Amino acid sequence: MSRQDIAARAEDLRRQLHEHIYRYYVLNAPVITDGEYDALFHELAAIEAKHPELQTPDSPTQRVSSDLQTDLPKVEHTAPILSLGNAFGADDVRGWRERIGRLLPENFALDYVVEPKFDGLTVVLTYTDGLLTLGATRGNGDIGDEITPNVRTIHTVPLRIPVSPDGPPAPRRLVVRGEVLFLKQDFEELNRRMAEEGQPLFVNARNTASGALKQKDARVTASRPLTMYCYAIVDADGNVPGTQWGTLDYLRRLGFLTADGVIRQFDDLEAMIAYVEGFEDRRHDLPYEIDGLVIKVNDHVIYDDLGVVGKDPRGAIAFKFPAEEVSTTLLDVVANVGRTGVLTPTAVLEPVFVSGVTVRQASLHNYDLIEEKDIRIGDTVIVKRSGEVIPYVVGPVIAARTGDERTIQPPETCPACDSPVERDEDEVAYYCTNPACPERVARNIEYFVSRGAMDIEGLGERGVRLLLSEGLIHDEADLFTLAAETLLPLEGFAEKKVQNLLTSVQAAKERPLARLLGALGIRGVGTTVAGMLVQQYHTLDALATATVEDLEAIEGLGPHTADAVVEWFATPRNRALIDKFRAAGVRLAEELGTEKTASNALAGLTFVLTGMLPTLQRNEAKALIEKHGGKVTGSVSRKTSYVIVGEAPGSKLAKAQQLGVSLLDEDGLLAMIGDTP
Numbered sequence: 001m002s003r004q005d006i007a008a009r010a011e012d013l014r015r016q017l018h019e020h021i022y023r024y025y026v027l028n029a030p031v032i033t034d035g036e037y038d039a040l041f042h043e044l045a046a047i048e049a050k051h052p053e054l055q056t057p058d059s060p061t062q063r064v065s066s067d068l069q070t071d072l073p074k075v076e077h078t079a080p081i082l083s084l085g086n087a088f089g090a091d092d093v094r095g096w097r098e099r100i101g102r103l104l105p106e107n108f109a110l111d112y113v114v115e116p117k118f119d120g121l122t123v124v125l126t127y128t129d130g131l132l133t134l135g136a137t138r139g140n141g142d143i144g145d146e147i148t149p150n151v152r153t154i155h156t157v158p159l160r161i162p163v164s165p166d167g168p169p170a171p172r173r174l175v176v177r178g179e180v181l182f183l184k185q186d187f188e189e190l191n192r193r194m195a196e197e198g199q200p201l202f203v204n205a206r207n208t209a210s211g212a213l214k215q216k217d218a219r220v221t222a223s224r225p226l227t228m229y230c231y232a233i234v235d236a237d238g239n240v241p242g243t244q245w246g247t248l249d250y251l252r253r254l255g256f257l258t259a260d261g262v263i264r265q266f267d268d269l270e271a272m273i274a275y276v277e278g279f280e281d282r283r284h285d286l287p288y289e290i291d292g293l294v295i296k297v298n299d300h301v302i303y304d305d306l307g308v309v310g311k312d313p314r315g316a317i318a319f320k321f322p323a324e325e326v327s328t329t330l331l332d333v334v335a336n337v338g339r340t341g342v343l344t345p346t347a348v349l350e351p352v353f354v355s356g357v358t359v360r361q362a363s364l365h366n367y368d369l370i371e372e373k374d375i376r377i378g379d380t381v382i383v384k385r386s387g388e389v390i391p392y393v394v395g396p397v398i399a400a401r402t403g404d405e406r407t408i409q410p411p412e413t414c415p416a417c418d419s420p421v422e423r424d425e426d427e428v429a430y431y432c433t434n435p436a437c438p439e440r441v442a443r444n445i446e447y448f449v450s451r452g453a454m455d456i457e458g459l460g461e462r463g464v465r466l467l468l469s470e471g472l473i474h475d476e477a478d479l480f481t482l483a484a485e486t487l488l489p490l491e492g493f494a495e496k497k498v499q500n501l502l503t504s505v506q507a508a509k510e511r512p513l514a515r516l517l518g519a520l521g522i523r524g525v526g527t528t529v530a531g532m533l534v535q536q537y538h539t540l541d542a543l544a545t546a547t548v549e550d551l552e553a554i555e556g557l558g559p560h561t562a563d564a565v566v567e568w569f570a571t572p573r574n575r576a577l578i579d580k581f582r583a584a585g586v587r588l589a590e591e592l593g594t595e596k597t598a599s600n601a602l603a604g605l606t607f608v609l610t611g612m613l614p615t616l617q618r619n620e621a622k623a624l625i626e627k628h629g630g631k632v633t634g635s636v637s638r639k640t641s642y643v644i645v646g647e648a649p650g651s652k653l654a655k656a657q658q659l660g661v662s663l664l665d666e667d668g669l670l671a672m673i674g675d676t677p
């Protein structure tokens with residue numbers, strides 16, 4: 001090949017690679033495989049290695065940075081990089097419109113553009129004759145850090161514009177503003193990699209993005225998969241659109257990534273307000289984190305005329321959603337004992353206000369996760385409360401450590417009864433092994449009286465605890481011998497309430513056997529399995545004689561459940577309980593029921609299971625969902641309809657929270673099926 005041919009080939013490869021990078025990262029529509037891409041890339045890299053003079057600054061090989069050390073020189077911005085005023089609700093937006101209205105001719109109509117308020121870092125890109133020549137942070141608005149080699153590693157940042165030959169010509173100089181961030185899935189992937197390498201996990205995407213951008217060694221930046229969305233032209237030498245809507249379109253056509261799908265144009269204030277208010281529920285569906293939306297006056301002449309107060313342009317305002325992540329101090333970790341004996345670590349926090357409520361406790365999910373994230377007592381931790389989800393501890397802020405923090409160990413004995421704690425080999429959960437553990441007993445009775453179980457009205461958690469502490473009940477069966485004389489002196493047990501309670505207790509004696517069986521808290525035996533067992537055995541006494549093999553022969557009943565049933569009936573305490581039920585006149589036999597016909601209640605829905613469900617084993621839950629037309633898959637994606645969360649859930653919960661997938665507990669699932677025994 002002649003030198004000229006080689007130069008032409010290099011040029012051709014660069015063009016092809018730019019096109020493929022753009023298709024892959026911006027359009028999300030690659031037309032070649034990764035392998036084919038790599039081949040092109042390596043061919044170009046080989047040519048450049050042999051003929052360094054053919055290497056150009058916009059070559060895709062320059063994204064993978066050289067070992068050049070940048071010592072972050074400062075750059076002066078050509079125009080001030082302004083900030084934004086905030087609105088925290090519809091009235092603030094109306095107030096803003098009124099304020100700017102006073103500066104405009106009377107009854108002046110305005111167009112607005114609404115954009116996501118990306119939770120990332122402002123970066124300013126300068127293109128000279130179409131070539132990326134400078135990348136800078138916002139800094140103080142006038143002077144920023146120069147981070148050109150670092151931004152070059154970001155695949156959504158074009159090295160040359162227009163990226164596509166069909167794009168509009170670039171002005172001689174163009175200064176573009178945007179936000180650098182981690183897509184949620186990229187951040188998760190990065191943390192998976194860190195975990196694999198045994199390194200501490202990153203806690204906060206925004207801080208991690210900031211750290212990655214300011215690396216002195218751009219190779220480190222390159223190893224962190226950042227994304228950049230662009231939304232403004234700060235300065236230009238040449239013709240650029242006169243509206244915000246036009247600007248976004250222009251940036252998109254030049255090859256920048258813009259927030260398509262979210263950005264909207266409005267000419268009606270109230271319609272715009274309805275959109276921004278309604279967006280809060282949708283924020284979790286986006287692939288990136290936002291902390292609100294930005295409302296901008298569309299017309300740039302009016303926008304500029306409105307001027308600036310302090311550092312905030314009057315022509316735009318940020319509509320902020322409540323913060324979902326805050327930091328606070330982890331004061332202690334206590335183990336909560338569940339009905340089945342599972343010990344769930346719970347964080348005791350310095351109270352903190354997040355998403356509109358004060359949070360004092362948060363879930364830590366399980367002890368493995370605590371170790372993985374290296375969470376310690378005394379740590380400053382990030383707490384997240386997102387949507388309906390129970391607040392949870394995202395992770396520690398390692399940089400805030402003083403050295404006085406204490407590591408957290410799973411308890412060796414049950415905090416409620418001091419019995420030894422055990423761990424199942426194939427599960428992350430630790431269990432209290434004592435079936436008579438007072439906390440387990442209390443939880444079991446609470447469950448026994450609850451709506452889905454024996455449905456005894458007028459007794460909640462507090463009532464149950466009171467009856468236990470007064471020594472009026474010791475187990476579920478004692479509920480059936482409660483008498484008015486002993487209840488009436490108790491605080492909160494007025495005449496009427498006692499009446500209702502006793503009536504309800506009487507009614508509960510007649511509940512179908514499957515209901516009683518499901519209410520006993522046998523691991524794996526919920527409403528559905530209880531129904532299956534009753535259909536086979538008809539009486540509790542007959543069931544008590546069943547062997548593991550007998551039970552395993554029942555279709556849809558797993559070995560874990562079979563074991564649990566046999567073990568439950570073999571426990572003297574439980575045999576005594578049955579005798580007490582019998583003595584109290586509780587129904588222990590059942591007529592043969594008709595088989596429940598499967599429904600299509602879950603047709604078209606996809607479920608993922610995580611953690612231990614209170615009554616259903618995993619395979620039982622799966623069978624149940626499938627029986628009702630639903631699908632169960634192993635991993636959470638945006639296509640997942642619901643994640644069913646049990647005790648001690650794994651990383652699937654975090655993933656679901658990140659993707660904004662709806663969560664359900666077992667009761668929620670059963671309710672969807674309309675499952676009653």
Ligand code: IVH
Binds near residue numbers: 116117122232294
């Ligand atoms: S416009 C002069 N648009 O929010 C206009 N800013 O709280 C000011 N931000 O520092 C910026 N998404 O880093 C604008 N779509 C968006 C934005 C956005 C995120 C950030 C930006 C700014 C901060 C102000």
